[in-house]
Amino acid sequence: MLVNRMEFDGFRNLKTGVFCPAFDINIIYGKNAQGKTNLLEALWLFTGSRSFRGAKDSETVAFDRNRAELKLCFNSGGREQKAEIFIEKRRIAKIGGIPLSSSVKLSGRFRAVVFSPAHLSLIKDGPEERRKFLDSAYCQLRPAYHKILADYQRALVQRNSLLKSIRDGGSSAGIDIWDEKLAFASTQVFAARTAYIRRLNPAVQKIYAGISRGSETLNIKYDSCAGDETTALKTAYQNLLLQLKQKIDTDIAAGFTTVGAHRDDLSVEIKSKPVRIYGSQGQQRSAVLSLKLAEASILKEETGEQPVALLDDVLSELDTSRQDYILNHINGWQVFLTCCDPSPVYRLTGGRVFKIEQGQITQEH
Ligand SMILES: Nc1ncnc2c1ncn2[C@@H]1O[C@H](COP(=O)(O)OP(=O)(O)O)[C@@H](O)[C@H]1O
Ligand SMILES: [Mg+2]
Known part of the structure:
Protein backbone atom coordinates (compact mmCIF):
# COMPACT_ATOMS: atom_id res chain seq x y z
CA MET A 1 0.00 0.00 0.00
CA ALA A 112 -3.89 2.45 7.04
CA VAL A 113 -3.27 2.34 10.77
CA VAL A 114 -3.26 5.51 12.79
CA PHE A 115 -1.84 6.35 16.16
CA SER A 116 -2.35 9.75 17.75
CA PRO A 117 -2.29 11.01 21.34
CA ALA A 118 -6.09 10.83 21.25
CA HIS A 119 -5.73 7.05 21.01
CA LEU A 120 -4.56 6.92 24.60
CA SER A 121 -8.25 7.06 25.35
CA LEU A 122 -8.24 3.52 24.02
CA ILE A 123 -6.72 2.50 27.33
CA LYS A 124 -7.79 5.32 29.60
CA ASP A 125 -11.44 5.77 28.79
CA GLY A 126 -14.43 3.49 29.00
CA PRO A 127 -15.11 0.39 26.87
CA GLU A 128 -16.61 2.27 23.93
CA GLU A 129 -13.21 3.27 22.55
CA ARG A 130 -11.98 -0.31 22.77
CA ARG A 131 -15.05 -1.65 20.98
CA LYS A 132 -14.52 0.96 18.28
CA PHE A 133 -10.91 -0.11 17.91
CA LEU A 134 -11.87 -3.77 17.48
CA ASP A 135 -14.68 -2.93 15.09
CA SER A 136 -12.73 -0.53 12.93
CA ALA A 137 -9.72 -2.86 12.76
CA TYR A 138 -11.86 -5.83 11.82
CA CYS A 139 -13.76 -3.81 9.20
CA GLN A 140 -10.52 -3.15 7.34
CA LEU A 141 -9.79 -6.87 7.42
CA ARG A 142 -13.34 -8.00 6.58
CA PRO A 143 -15.34 -5.16 5.02
CA ALA A 144 -18.52 -7.29 5.25
CA TYR A 145 -18.34 -6.75 9.01
CA HIS A 146 -19.77 -3.23 8.47
CA LYS A 147 -23.09 -4.84 7.61
CA ILE A 148 -23.05 -7.10 10.67
CA LEU A 149 -22.51 -4.03 12.85
CA ALA A 150 -25.28 -2.12 11.11
CA ASP A 151 -27.68 -5.08 11.52
CA TYR A 152 -26.82 -5.25 15.19
CA GLN A 153 -27.40 -1.53 15.64
CA ARG A 154 -30.76 -1.79 13.93
CA ALA A 155 -31.88 -4.71 16.10
CA LEU A 156 -30.79 -2.79 19.19
CA VAL A 157 -32.67 0.37 18.23
CA GLN A 158 -35.83 -1.62 17.53
CA ARG A 159 -35.69 -3.58 20.76
CA ASN A 160 -35.04 -0.36 22.69
CA SER A 161 -38.03 1.35 21.16
CA LEU A 162 -40.22 -1.62 22.04
CA LEU A 163 -38.89 -1.53 25.63
CA LYS A 164 -39.81 2.14 25.90
CA SER A 165 -43.26 1.49 24.57
CA ILE A 166 -43.79 -1.38 27.08
CA ARG A 167 -42.57 0.93 29.85
CA ASP A 168 -45.14 3.49 28.77
CA GLY A 169 -47.93 0.95 28.96
CA GLY A 170 -47.74 -0.60 25.47
CA SER A 171 -48.09 -4.29 24.69
CA SER A 172 -45.13 -6.62 25.24
CA ALA A 173 -46.07 -8.75 22.23
CA GLY A 174 -43.08 -9.30 19.98
CA ILE A 175 -40.39 -8.89 22.62
CA ASP A 176 -39.42 -12.59 22.30
CA ILE A 177 -38.74 -12.09 18.62
CA TRP A 178 -36.54 -9.09 19.33
CA ASP A 179 -34.70 -10.99 22.05
CA GLU A 180 -33.85 -13.66 19.52
CA LYS A 181 -32.93 -11.19 16.81
CA LEU A 182 -30.71 -9.24 19.13
CA ALA A 183 -29.06 -12.38 20.57
CA PHE A 184 -28.39 -13.55 17.03
CA ALA A 185 -26.97 -10.21 15.85
CA SER A 186 -24.95 -9.90 19.04
CA THR A 187 -23.48 -13.35 18.49
CA GLN A 188 -22.36 -12.30 15.01
CA VAL A 189 -20.52 -9.32 16.50
CA PHE A 190 -19.14 -11.54 19.26
CA ALA A 191 -17.85 -13.99 16.65
CA ALA A 192 -16.05 -11.24 14.74
CA ARG A 193 -14.49 -9.56 17.74
CA THR A 194 -13.33 -12.78 19.38
CA ALA A 195 -11.89 -14.08 16.10
CA TYR A 196 -9.96 -10.85 15.83
CA ILE A 197 -8.71 -11.01 19.41
CA ARG A 198 -7.46 -14.57 18.95
CA ARG A 199 -5.46 -13.28 16.04
CA LEU A 200 -4.37 -10.02 17.64
CA ASN A 201 -3.20 -11.35 20.99
CA PRO A 202 -0.03 -13.17 19.89
CA ALA A 203 1.00 -10.20 17.71
CA VAL A 204 0.39 -7.72 20.53
CA GLN A 205 2.38 -9.86 22.96
CA LYS A 206 5.33 -10.06 20.62
CA ILE A 207 5.39 -6.32 19.91
CA TYR A 208 4.93 -5.32 23.52
CA ALA A 209 7.78 -7.61 24.51
CA GLY A 210 9.92 -5.80 21.90
CA ILE A 211 8.98 -2.34 23.10
CA SER A 212 9.54 -3.20 26.75
CA ARG A 213 12.65 -5.22 25.90
CA GLY A 214 11.11 -8.41 27.20
CA SER A 215 10.64 -7.17 30.74
CA GLU A 216 6.83 -7.36 30.76
CA THR A 217 4.01 -9.27 29.14
CA LEU A 218 0.82 -7.77 27.79
CA ASN A 219 -2.31 -9.81 27.34
CA ILE A 220 -5.70 -8.98 25.84
CA LYS A 221 -9.05 -10.70 26.43
CA TYR A 222 -12.63 -10.24 25.38
CA ASP A 223 -14.81 -9.31 28.28
CA SER A 224 -18.45 -10.08 27.55
CA CYS A 225 -21.54 -11.48 29.22
CA ALA A 226 -21.65 -13.94 26.30
CA GLY A 227 -18.26 -15.44 27.20
CA ASP A 228 -14.71 -14.81 26.10
CA GLU A 229 -12.55 -15.55 23.06
CA THR A 230 -12.61 -19.28 23.86
CA THR A 231 -16.42 -19.61 24.05
CA ALA A 232 -18.26 -21.55 21.31
CA LEU A 233 -20.73 -19.42 19.35
CA LYS A 234 -23.68 -21.63 20.19
CA THR A 235 -22.96 -21.18 23.88
CA ALA A 236 -22.51 -17.42 23.39
CA TYR A 237 -25.94 -17.23 21.74
CA GLN A 238 -27.57 -19.19 24.56
CA ASN A 239 -25.87 -17.04 27.18
CA LEU A 240 -27.08 -13.88 25.49
CA LEU A 241 -30.64 -15.05 25.07
CA LEU A 242 -30.84 -16.24 28.66
CA GLN A 243 -29.53 -12.94 30.00
CA LEU A 244 -31.81 -10.86 27.80
CA LYS A 245 -34.71 -12.76 29.34
CA GLN A 246 -33.36 -12.50 32.87
CA LYS A 247 -32.84 -8.75 32.59
CA ILE A 248 -36.14 -7.98 30.91
CA ASP A 249 -37.59 -6.08 33.89
CA THR A 250 -34.46 -3.95 34.27
CA ASP A 251 -34.47 -3.26 30.54
CA ILE A 252 -38.11 -2.23 30.51
CA ALA A 253 -37.59 0.07 33.47
CA ALA A 254 -34.51 1.59 31.81
CA GLY A 255 -36.08 1.78 28.36
CA PHE A 256 -32.97 0.29 26.81
CA THR A 257 -31.12 -2.99 26.45
CA THR A 258 -28.48 -3.70 29.08
CA VAL A 259 -27.21 -6.98 27.59
CA GLY A 260 -25.29 -7.47 24.34
CA ALA A 261 -22.31 -6.56 22.22
CA HIS A 262 -22.75 -2.83 22.89
CA ARG A 263 -21.78 -3.49 26.52
CA ASP A 264 -18.70 -5.63 25.89
CA ASP A 265 -15.09 -4.67 26.48
CA LEU A 266 -11.55 -5.55 25.55
CA SER A 267 -9.45 -6.02 28.63
CA VAL A 268 -5.79 -5.10 28.33
CA GLU A 269 -3.53 -6.39 31.08
CA ILE A 270 0.11 -6.23 32.03
CA LYS A 271 1.14 -9.01 34.42
CA SER A 272 -2.58 -9.87 34.79
CA LYS A 273 -3.50 -6.37 36.02
CA PRO A 274 -5.61 -3.93 33.95
CA VAL A 275 -3.34 -1.33 32.34
CA ARG A 276 -6.14 1.19 32.55
CA ILE A 277 -6.05 1.14 36.34
CA TYR A 278 -2.49 0.15 37.20
CA GLY A 279 -0.39 1.06 34.17
CA SER A 280 2.07 3.98 34.14
CA GLN A 281 1.80 6.60 31.37
CA GLY A 282 4.64 4.92 29.49
CA GLN A 283 3.03 1.48 29.82
CA GLN A 284 -0.32 2.82 28.63
CA ARG A 285 1.25 4.53 25.63
CA SER A 286 3.27 1.42 24.77
CA ALA A 287 0.20 -0.78 25.14
CA VAL A 288 -1.76 1.36 22.67
CA LEU A 289 1.14 1.42 20.24
CA SER A 290 1.42 -2.36 20.48
CA LEU A 291 -2.26 -2.74 19.67
CA LYS A 292 -1.89 -0.44 16.67
CA LEU A 293 1.29 -2.05 15.34
CA ALA A 294 -0.23 -5.49 15.83
CA GLU A 295 -3.27 -4.35 13.86
CA ALA A 296 -0.90 -3.37 11.04
CA SER A 297 0.97 -6.67 11.14
CA ILE A 298 -2.26 -8.65 10.83
CA LEU A 299 -3.38 -6.54 7.87
CA LYS A 300 -0.02 -7.25 6.29
CA GLU A 301 -0.34 -11.01 6.88
CA GLU A 302 -3.84 -11.09 5.54
CA THR A 303 -3.53 -8.85 2.49
CA GLY A 304 0.17 -9.23 1.68
CA GLU A 305 0.46 -5.45 1.76
CA GLN A 306 1.83 -3.29 4.50
CA PRO A 307 -0.76 -0.69 5.49
N1 LIG B 1 -13.07 22.99 9.49
C1 LIG B 1 -11.99 23.75 9.64
N2 LIG B 1 -11.75 24.82 8.81
C2 LIG B 1 -10.65 25.57 8.94
N3 LIG B 1 -9.73 25.39 9.90
C3 LIG B 1 -9.90 24.38 10.74
C4 LIG B 1 -11.03 23.51 10.67
N4 LIG B 1 -10.94 22.60 11.65
C5 LIG B 1 -9.81 22.89 12.31
N5 LIG B 1 -9.19 23.95 11.78
C6 LIG B 1 -7.93 24.59 12.20
O1 LIG B 1 -6.88 23.66 12.07
C7 LIG B 1 -5.90 23.97 13.05
C8 LIG B 1 -5.50 22.72 13.81
O2 LIG B 1 -4.92 21.85 12.94
P1 LIG B 1 -4.21 20.53 13.47
O3 LIG B 1 -3.95 19.71 12.27
O4 LIG B 1 -5.00 19.92 14.57
O5 LIG B 1 -2.88 21.17 14.07
P2 LIG B 1 -1.52 20.44 14.45
O6 LIG B 1 -0.51 20.97 13.48
O7 LIG B 1 -1.22 20.94 15.84
O8 LIG B 1 -1.70 18.99 14.39
C9 LIG B 1 -6.47 24.97 14.00
O9 LIG B 1 -5.90 26.23 13.72
C10 LIG B 1 -7.94 24.94 13.67
O10 LIG B 1 -8.55 26.21 13.86
MG1 LIG C 1 -1.82 17.65 15.97
Missing part, protein backbone atom coordinates in the same frame (compact mmCIF):
# COMPACT_ATOMS: atom_id res chain seq x y z
CA LEU A 2 1.61 3.21 -1.14
CA VAL A 3 0.30 6.75 -1.40
CA ASN A 4 1.57 8.44 -4.56
CA ARG A 5 -0.20 11.74 -4.18
CA MET A 6 -3.06 13.43 -2.44
CA GLU A 7 -4.89 16.56 -3.59
CA PHE A 8 -7.01 18.58 -1.23
CA ASP A 9 -9.34 21.51 -1.53
CA GLY A 10 -11.51 23.02 1.20
CA PHE A 11 -10.47 20.49 3.83
CA ARG A 12 -10.03 22.00 7.34
CA ASN A 13 -7.21 24.59 7.28
CA LEU A 14 -5.19 22.88 4.49
CA LYS A 15 -4.40 25.24 1.63
CA THR A 16 -5.61 23.87 -1.71
CA GLY A 17 -2.72 21.86 -3.10
CA VAL A 18 -1.00 18.58 -3.84
CA PHE A 19 1.08 16.45 -1.52
CA CYS A 20 3.53 13.95 -3.04
CA PRO A 21 5.07 11.78 -0.35
CA ALA A 22 8.12 9.53 -0.43
CA PHE A 23 7.57 5.76 -0.36
CA ASP A 24 9.32 5.37 2.98
CA ILE A 25 9.36 7.88 5.81
CA ASN A 26 7.64 11.25 5.52
CA ILE A 27 8.26 13.65 8.36
CA ILE A 28 5.68 16.41 8.62
CA TYR A 29 6.67 19.08 11.08
CA GLY A 30 5.37 22.42 12.21
CA LYS A 31 4.29 24.40 15.23
CA ASN A 32 1.05 23.68 17.04
CA ALA A 33 -2.25 24.15 15.19
CA GLN A 34 -0.70 24.39 11.72
CA GLY A 35 -2.51 21.41 10.17
CA LYS A 36 -0.31 18.36 10.82
CA THR A 37 -3.10 16.25 12.27
CA ASN A 38 -5.50 17.59 9.62
CA LEU A 39 -3.24 16.13 6.92
CA LEU A 40 -3.21 12.69 8.57
CA GLU A 41 -6.96 12.89 9.07
CA ALA A 42 -7.44 13.56 5.34
CA LEU A 43 -5.41 10.44 4.48
CA TRP A 44 -7.26 8.40 7.08
CA LEU A 45 -10.69 9.18 5.64
CA PHE A 46 -9.74 7.07 2.60
CA THR A 47 -9.89 3.96 4.78
CA GLY A 48 -13.68 4.48 4.78
CA SER A 49 -13.73 4.88 8.57
CA ARG A 50 -14.86 7.89 10.51
CA SER A 51 -12.35 10.55 11.52
CA PHE A 52 -9.97 9.24 14.19
CA ARG A 53 -10.66 12.50 16.04
CA GLY A 54 -14.32 11.60 16.31
CA ALA A 55 -15.21 14.61 14.13
CA LYS A 56 -18.42 14.78 12.17
CA ASP A 57 -17.87 14.87 8.40
CA SER A 58 -19.30 18.38 8.13
CA GLU A 59 -16.78 19.68 10.68
CA THR A 60 -13.91 18.84 8.35
CA VAL A 61 -15.05 21.29 5.66
CA ALA A 62 -13.02 24.52 5.86
CA PHE A 63 -14.78 27.25 7.84
CA ASP A 64 -15.11 29.54 4.82
CA ARG A 65 -16.18 26.83 2.35
CA ASN A 66 -19.21 24.63 1.94
CA ARG A 67 -17.56 21.67 0.30
CA ALA A 68 -14.30 19.75 0.64
CA GLU A 69 -12.66 17.55 -1.98
CA LEU A 70 -9.88 15.03 -1.46
CA LYS A 71 -8.24 12.90 -4.13
CA LEU A 72 -5.86 10.06 -3.49
CA CYS A 73 -3.68 8.17 -5.96
CA PHE A 74 -2.33 5.04 -4.36
CA ASN A 75 -0.80 1.73 -5.31
CA SER A 76 -2.48 -1.41 -4.10
CA GLY A 77 -2.66 -4.92 -5.50
CA GLY A 78 0.07 -4.01 -7.99
CA ARG A 79 -1.84 -1.23 -9.72
CA GLU A 80 -2.47 2.45 -9.33
CA GLN A 81 -5.92 3.38 -8.04
CA LYS A 82 -7.67 6.66 -7.61
CA ALA A 83 -10.15 7.44 -4.85
CA GLU A 84 -12.08 10.64 -4.32
CA ILE A 85 -13.99 11.98 -1.36
CA PHE A 86 -16.48 14.85 -1.43
CA ILE A 87 -17.76 16.26 1.82
CA GLU A 88 -20.67 18.58 2.22
CA LYS A 89 -23.10 17.74 4.97
CA ARG A 90 -21.99 14.15 4.56
CA ARG A 91 -19.23 12.28 2.86
CA ILE A 92 -19.52 10.59 -0.52
CA ALA A 93 -16.81 8.72 -2.37
CA LYS A 94 -15.73 7.45 -5.76
CA ILE A 95 -13.23 4.83 -6.70
CA GLY A 96 -11.75 4.84 -10.21
CA GLY A 97 -14.28 7.59 -11.04
CA ILE A 98 -17.27 5.40 -10.09
CA PRO A 99 -19.52 6.61 -7.26
CA LEU A 100 -19.88 4.26 -4.29
CA SER A 101 -23.24 3.81 -2.59
CA SER A 102 -21.60 4.88 0.68
CA SER A 103 -18.16 6.18 1.68
CA VAL A 104 -17.93 3.16 3.99
CA LYS A 105 -17.46 1.13 0.80
CA LEU A 106 -13.94 2.56 0.52
CA SER A 107 -13.10 0.23 3.37
CA GLY A 108 -10.67 -2.55 2.46
CA ARG A 109 -9.28 -0.71 -0.58
CA PHE A 110 -6.96 1.78 1.03
CA ARG A 111 -5.60 0.47 4.31
CA VAL A 308 0.29 2.94 5.54
CA ALA A 309 1.24 4.11 9.04
CA LEU A 310 -0.04 7.47 10.28
CA LEU A 311 1.84 8.38 13.43
CA ASP A 312 0.70 11.64 14.94
CA ASP A 313 3.11 13.09 17.44
CA VAL A 314 4.01 9.72 18.91
CA LEU A 315 7.73 9.83 19.42
CA SER A 316 7.91 12.99 21.50
CA GLU A 317 6.78 11.30 24.68
CA LEU A 318 8.74 8.07 24.46
CA ASP A 319 12.26 7.44 25.72
CA THR A 320 14.96 6.83 23.14
CA SER A 321 15.00 3.04 23.43
CA ARG A 322 11.25 2.87 22.79
CA GLN A 323 11.63 5.36 19.91
CA ASP A 324 14.38 3.19 18.42
CA TYR A 325 12.24 0.08 18.64
CA ILE A 326 9.36 1.75 16.84
CA LEU A 327 11.50 3.28 14.12
CA ASN A 328 13.17 -0.08 13.52
CA HIS A 329 9.83 -1.83 13.55
CA ILE A 330 8.33 0.42 10.87
CA ASN A 331 11.40 0.24 8.67
CA GLY A 332 10.18 -0.51 5.13
CA TRP A 333 6.65 0.84 5.66
CA GLN A 334 5.33 4.02 4.16
CA VAL A 335 5.06 6.25 7.20
CA PHE A 336 3.60 9.69 7.81
CA LEU A 337 5.03 10.97 11.02
CA THR A 338 4.20 14.34 12.49
CA CYS A 339 6.30 16.21 15.04
CA CYS A 340 7.21 19.72 16.16
CA ASP A 341 10.95 19.28 15.82
CA PRO A 342 12.13 17.10 12.92
CA SER A 343 15.84 17.01 13.69
CA PRO A 344 16.02 13.98 16.05
CA VAL A 345 13.75 11.93 13.80
CA TYR A 346 15.56 12.96 10.67
CA ARG A 347 18.88 11.90 12.13
CA LEU A 348 17.45 8.48 12.91
CA THR A 349 15.56 7.78 9.72
CA GLY A 350 16.37 10.04 6.79
CA GLY A 351 13.21 10.32 4.70
CA ARG A 352 11.45 13.24 3.09
CA VAL A 353 10.75 16.29 5.23
CA PHE A 354 7.73 18.57 4.84
CA LYS A 355 7.06 21.74 6.73
CA ILE A 356 3.50 22.80 7.39
CA GLU A 357 2.60 26.35 8.26
CA GLN A 358 -0.96 27.67 8.41
CA GLY A 359 -2.10 24.75 6.29
CA GLN A 360 0.54 25.29 3.61
CA ILE A 361 2.73 22.23 3.00
CA THR A 362 6.21 22.67 1.58
CA GLN A 363 8.80 20.02 0.92
CA GLU A 364 12.16 20.81 2.46
CA HIS A 365 14.28 17.80 1.55
